Amino acid sequence: MSEVTKVGIVVDGRSIEVVEGASLVDVLRLAGIDVPTLCWTRDVDPPLGTCRVCAVRVDGREVAACTLAVRAGMQVECAAPDLAELQQGVVELLFAEGNHFCPACEKSGDCELQTMGYRMGMTHSRFPYRFESYSLDYRGQRLMLERNRCIHCKRCTDLFTDDEGHRVFCFLGKGSQTQVVMDLEREAKLSEHKCDEAVALCPVGAILRKGRGFDRPIGTRASDTPERMDR
Amino acid sequence: MTETRKIVIDPVTRVEGHGRVTLLLDEAHQVTEARVHIVEFRGFERFVQGRPYWEAPVLVQRLCGICPVSHHLCAAKAIDEVVGMSDETLTETARGMRRLMHYGQVLQSHALHYFYLAAPDLLLGVDSQPALRNVIGLAALDPELAKRGILIRKFGQEIIRATAGKKIHGISAVPGGIHKNLSPAERDTFFQGGEIPSVDTVIAWCSELIEHYRAYHARNRAWIDGFAHDPANCLSLVGPDGQMDLYHGNLRCIDAQGKRILDDINYHQYLDHYAEEAREWTYMKFPYLRVLGAERGWMRVGPLARINVCEGIPTPKAQAALEVFRSENGRYSHRVLHTHWARVIEMLHCAERIREWLHNPVLQGEDLVRKGGFHPVGIGFLEAPRGTLIHHYEVAESGEILKCNLIVSTTHNNESMNRSVRMVAERVLGGQRDISEGMLNQVEVAIRAYDPCLSCATHALGQMPLRVQAVQQGEVVQEWIR
Structure with missing residues (x-):
C-alpha cells in the first residue's frame, strides 16, 4: 500500500x-x-x-x-470572474460547433451540456454557429449515432467496453472532420444493459437507443428544476 | 385614363402567424381580385426527413406555439402505426391521457381565439378604435368576461401540463403510448379549483358563454348572418355513429346540402381521395377532393364544418346547445361568423369531456406503452382546434424518416378563406372610393373567423403596421398606414 x-x-x-x-x-x-x-x-x-x-x-x-x-x-x-467567463466560453463554443437542438432532443433534461448551459446562465453562444452538417448513423442494431450532438469528449471511445472488454466506439478522421463511429459487429452483440450504459455514458444525445426516447416525464429527469421545466 | 387600385393588408393581425391580403380594385372601385398570401415558409416536411421516427412527435410540434399538442398527438398517432400499434390497440390509460390532453388543447386554443382574437371585433365593434380593439379593450368593457376567458384558457393549459408535462411543447406521447399517467393529486386540482377554476365552473362558464354569443347574435342577426354566407363542402372526422369526435374516427365530407361526398371512410385511404394544387402567389397549398376536381372540390374544416358534419355531440350540454343552434340557424350553416358560435359549443363539449375523463380511474393506470412489429408507413388524423389535421410519415426499417406530408387545418381552409375574403371585400369595399380602417378590418374579421394558423400552414411572428396602398399605373398614389 x-x-x-x-x-x-x-x-x-x-x-x-x-x-x-x-x-x-x-x-x-x-x-x-x-x-x-x-x-x-x-x-x-x-x-x-x-x-x-x-x-x-x-x-x-x-x-x-x-x-x-x-x-x-x-x-x-x-x-475569478474571468475564469467563469472562460468556462462559459468553452461551453458556448461546444454549442456553436455542433447542432444542439435541445427542444427535440431525447437527452434534454438529462444532457450534461444542456445542464452546464443552464448552470452558467447561458442564453446563446457569443460565437457564430457553424451549422455544419453532421451525419446520423442508423446502421446499429440497437444503438444509433447522432453526430450533430457529439462533443468529442472521448468517454465512449476510451471508457466504454463490451462484456468481453473490447472497445466498441472509436474516432475516425482528424481535426474538424473527426467523427465517432462504432464497431457494428460488437454493437450487435451488446446486451441490453450495455446499450443503456453506453447511452448513459454519453454526456449529450449523440448515442441513442433506437426506437426509444422521451420515456421519462418532465420533472423526473436529472436536471429538471421548477424553473427549467417549462422551457 | 383608367385607375386601378391595389390594397395590401400587411400583416393580417390577431391571427397566428404572418399573412398578407391583396385586393385589386378596378376603375369603378369594384374588387377584381382578393388573395390571402401566406408569406412565411417553415419547411418542416423537409427537415423532418432523416430524423429518427420516435423524435417526430416532439420535433414537429415545434412548428406551432398555439396548437403544438395537436401536432404532438397527430404525429404520435402516425408513429404508433410505425411501431405496429393504432389508436384501437393502445392501452386504455394511454388513450385516455391523450384524449384528455387533446380536449385541454382544443379548449384553451378556442378560448384564446374567442376571447383574445375574435371578441374584440364582436363586442367593441369592427370599426372601433384599433388601439382599443384587443383583449385589453375587452377587459375594460367587460372585466368579468375577459377574466373568464383568461381562466378558461389557463384551465386548458393546466390540463395540458398535467398530461404532457408542460403547457407548451410537452413530450409525453411516445410511440405506442404515453409516458405518464394522471396522479390523483393532479386530478384533484381540477375538481377543487383554486388558482384555476374547477372543471364544474368551466362547464358553467362555457354554457353561459354560448348564451352570451346567442344573445349577441339575436341583437346583431342581420350583420352576422349577412357578413359572409358561402355554402361549402364540410369535412371532419366523426365517431362510428356519426357523432362528433375530435380525436379519432372516420372521415366524412358532406356538400353544402348535407349529401355525403366521403362516406365515413377510413382515413388511411385519404390519398385515394385527396389532391393538392399549388399557386404561385402563396406558400400554402390548396387541397381538394379528386372526385369533384380543383374547382368544386375544396373543403371547409373547423368548428362550423364539424357542427355541420356530425349527427350530434356526445355530451349532454353541448348537444343541447347544438340543438338550439340548429333550431335557429338550420341543419347546415355556411355563415362564416357562425364559426364563433360553433367554437363556443365545442368549448363546452371539451369541458364536459374533460370532466368525464377526470372521473375515469383508467387515467391512474400503470400500463402505458405497447409496441408491435415495424411498419414503414404511419398516418395520423385528428381534429385540431382549427380543423382536420393530417400527419403522414414513411420510415425506413433503420428508424430514419424518409418522407413526411403534413396537411394542416388552415391549408384545408385555404380556398374557403380566400372566398370569404373576396366576398366581404366586394360587399364592404366595392364601389367605395374612400376606404376606412374599419372597412379593412372587416376583411380581417373574415379571415379571423377561421382562426388560421399561418405558421402551421406553411411549414414569424412580428408586429408590423397595416399598410394600404392605392396603386395607379404601377405607382402608389395613396397610402394608409395604421
Whole structure:
C-alpha cells in the first residue's frame, strides 16, 4: 500500500491540505468548490481532458483542472470572474460547433451540456454557429449515432467496453472532420444493459437507443428544476 | 385614363402567424381580385426527413406555439402505426391521457381565439378604435368576461401540463403510448379549483358563454348572418355513429346540402381521395377532393364544418346547445361568423369531456406503452382546434424518416378563406372610393373567423403596421398606414 503524502496548496487565498498527486478536480470538490466539468467522470485515470470546461488558474496559468495532479505550494484560482467567463466560453463554443437542438432532443433534461448551459446562465453562444452538417448513423442494431450532438469528449471511445472488454466506439478522421463511429459487429452483440450504459455514458444525445426516447416525464429527469421545466 | 387600385393588408393581425391580403380594385372601385398570401415558409416536411421516427412527435410540434399538442398527438398517432400499434390497440390509460390532453388543447386554443382574437371585433365593434380593439379593450368593457376567458384558457393549459408535462411543447406521447399517467393529486386540482377554476365552473362558464354569443347574435342577426354566407363542402372526422369526435374516427365530407361526398371512410385511404394544387402567389397549398376536381372540390374544416358534419355531440350540454343552434340557424350553416358560435359549443363539449375523463380511474393506470412489429408507413388524423389535421410519415426499417406530408387545418381552409375574403371585400369595399380602417378590418374579421394558423400552414411572428396602398399605373398614389 502506497503511502499518502499530504501537501499544502492555496485555493482562492485559502490554504488547504490535500493528498499529493490527486486530481485537482477531486481536490477542489472535496474542498467544496464545484468546478464545472463535462468530459470528466470519477475515477478515470488518466483523465480524458478533452472538453477544457474545468479551466482554473494555477500559478498564473489557465489549465484544465482534471488533467492536473496537485503538488505542494500550488496557487489555484477558481473564483475569478474571468475564469467563469472562460468556462462559459468553452461551453458556448461546444454549442456553436455542433447542432444542439435541445427542444427535440431525447437527452434534454438529462444532457450534461444542456445542464452546464443552464448552470452558467447561458442564453446563446457569443460565437457564430457553424451549422455544419453532421451525419446520423442508423446502421446499429440497437444503438444509433447522432453526430450533430457529439462533443468529442472521448468517454465512449476510451471508457466504454463490451462484456468481453473490447472497445466498441472509436474516432475516425482528424481535426474538424473527426467523427465517432462504432464497431457494428460488437454493437450487435451488446446486451441490453450495455446499450443503456453506453447511452448513459454519453454526456449529450449523440448515442441513442433506437426506437426509444422521451420515456421519462418532465420533472423526473436529472436536471429538471421548477424553473427549467417549462422551457 | 383608367385607375386601378391595389390594397395590401400587411400583416393580417390577431391571427397566428404572418399573412398578407391583396385586393385589386378596378376603375369603378369594384374588387377584381382578393388573395390571402401566406408569406412565411417553415419547411418542416423537409427537415423532418432523416430524423429518427420516435423524435417526430416532439420535433414537429415545434412548428406551432398555439396548437403544438395537436401536432404532438397527430404525429404520435402516425408513429404508433410505425411501431405496429393504432389508436384501437393502445392501452386504455394511454388513450385516455391523450384524449384528455387533446380536449385541454382544443379548449384553451378556442378560448384564446374567442376571447383574445375574435371578441374584440364582436363586442367593441369592427370599426372601433384599433388601439382599443384587443383583449385589453375587452377587459375594460367587460372585466368579468375577459377574466373568464383568461381562466378558461389557463384551465386548458393546466390540463395540458398535467398530461404532457408542460403547457407548451410537452413530450409525453411516445410511440405506442404515453409516458405518464394522471396522479390523483393532479386530478384533484381540477375538481377543487383554486388558482384555476374547477372543471364544474368551466362547464358553467362555457354554457353561459354560448348564451352570451346567442344573445349577441339575436341583437346583431342581420350583420352576422349577412357578413359572409358561402355554402361549402364540410369535412371532419366523426365517431362510428356519426357523432362528433375530435380525436379519432372516420372521415366524412358532406356538400353544402348535407349529401355525403366521403362516406365515413377510413382515413388511411385519404390519398385515394385527396389532391393538392399549388399557386404561385402563396406558400400554402390548396387541397381538394379528386372526385369533384380543383374547382368544386375544396373543403371547409373547423368548428362550423364539424357542427355541420356530425349527427350530434356526445355530451349532454353541448348537444343541447347544438340543438338550439340548429333550431335557429338550420341543419347546415355556411355563415362564416357562425364559426364563433360553433367554437363556443365545442368549448363546452371539451369541458364536459374533460370532466368525464377526470372521473375515469383508467387515467391512474400503470400500463402505458405497447409496441408491435415495424411498419414503414404511419398516418395520423385528428381534429385540431382549427380543423382536420393530417400527419403522414414513411420510415425506413433503420428508424430514419424518409418522407413526411403534413396537411394542416388552415391549408384545408385555404380556398374557403380566400372566398370569404373576396366576398366581404366586394360587399364592404366595392364601389367605395374612400376606404376606412374599419372597412379593412372587416376583411380581417373574415379571415379571423377561421382562426388560421399561418405558421402551421406553411411549414414569424412580428408586429408590423397595416399598410394600404392605392396603386395607379404601377405607382402608389395613396397610402394608409395604421
